């Protein structure tokens with residue numbers, strides 16, 4: 271009897287143990303199912319952090335090695351970009367919503383070191399480390415990679431403010447952007463015939479229309495050899511493709527969203543300054559450093575004055591010597 275009793279006890283304990291194991295396994299299995307149903311990949315993780323508390327809106331910029339390397343006197347393009355958020359009015363909190371997309375390991379390491387929200391872009395083994403001189407093959411390829419990434423971001427339901435890293439943020443643009451429009455794009459200059467759009471700064475809402483637009487835009491790379499993505503978008507706009515999609519688009523005024531092609535004449539309204547109409551990074555850093563200096567003077571005096579001339583960018587089209595970064 272005694273032996274029998276301890277025998278059944280052992281069996282009962284063993285069954286209980288197996289039962290508990292079974293339940294644990296079920297739970298693991300359920301967890302696995304759940305995580306395959308809602309995968310949180312690196313991009314989603316970075317987007318969630320950057321969009322937190324900002325109505326699903328992220329600010330995105332893209333850098334490669336050339337943007338994080340010293341161009342002389344210890345300055346880098348990325349540092350200057352970040353400094354503009356420090357000097358700008360109401361722009362410091364926006365850094366929490368910035369996602370830096372990096373095109374190579376050097377840029378990624380630098381981004382992590384600065385404790386930003388970083389995402390390392392998949393580049394299919396392309397070499398995107400070198401400075402991409404305006405309109406070189408590498409430049410064009412990098413721009414297409416960015417269009418592909420932004421399509422992915424829109425598909426995931428995030429609204430985007432895309433900014434090039436050579437854009438100084440002097441005021442908070444959020445209150446000036448219209449969330450009822452599907453897309454708002456900056457321009458090189460205000461109306462000189464046609465749409466002189468510039469994809470260095472734009473705002474795009476995530477919806478079916480904008481996802482269709484970005485898909486079409488990205489697909490056009492296959493039959494737009496040698497064209498930069500900006501010109502392809504311009505063609506889509508001029509050909510009435512936006513209207514076909516029923517997509518509402520607004521162009522941002524250069525008085526607020528300005529650049530070197532057309533300076534804002536009003537420091538009391540200027541929101542961003544883009545080093546457009548400029549060929550390479552060292553010239554941009556030089557001339558944008560002057561923009562920040564002018565801006566600091568304005569903040570101290572509230573006297574509207576002219577911007578310093580963009581001398582190095584003016585020269586950048588002429589030099590035969592391109593700095594080896």
Ligand SMILES: *[C@@H]1O[C@H](CO)[C@@H](O)[C@H](O)[C@H]1NC(C)=O
Pocket residue numbers: 323324325
């Ligand atoms: C989010 O959107 C709501 C409704 O449009 C608005 O009231 C609120 O201010 C927005 N929040 C932020 C952080 O922009």
Ligand SMILES: *[C@@H]1O[C@H](CO)[C@@H](O)[C@H](O)[C@H]1NC(C)=O
Pocket residue numbers: 448449450451518
């Ligand atoms: C925003 O865009 C909508 C749609 O075009 C327009 O009706 C509205 O007046 C705009 N709002 C502002 C503040 O410009």
Ligand SMILES: *[C@@H]1O[C@H](CO)[C@@H](O)[C@H](O)[C@H]1NC(C)=O
Pocket residue numbers: 477478
């Ligand atoms: C977008 O398209 C999907 C799939 O076709 C549809 O279910 C959804 O209602 C559409 N959303 C809007 C806002 O049109």
Ligand SMILES: *[C@@H]1O[C@H](CO)[C@@H](O)[C@H](O)[C@H]1NC(C)=O
Pocket residue numbers: 489490493
């Ligand atoms: C390029 O391809 C797109 C997508 O297939 C097509 O809609 C467009 O008409 C083509 N453009 C040219 C110039 O062939």
Ligand SMILES: *[C@@H]1O[C@H](CO)[C@@H](O)[C@H](O)[C@H]1NC(C)=O
Pocket residue numbers: 588
């Ligand atoms: C380009 O540089 C050369 C040599 O410095 C100069 O003679 C020439 O005038 C410049 N051209 C332009 C368009 O600035």
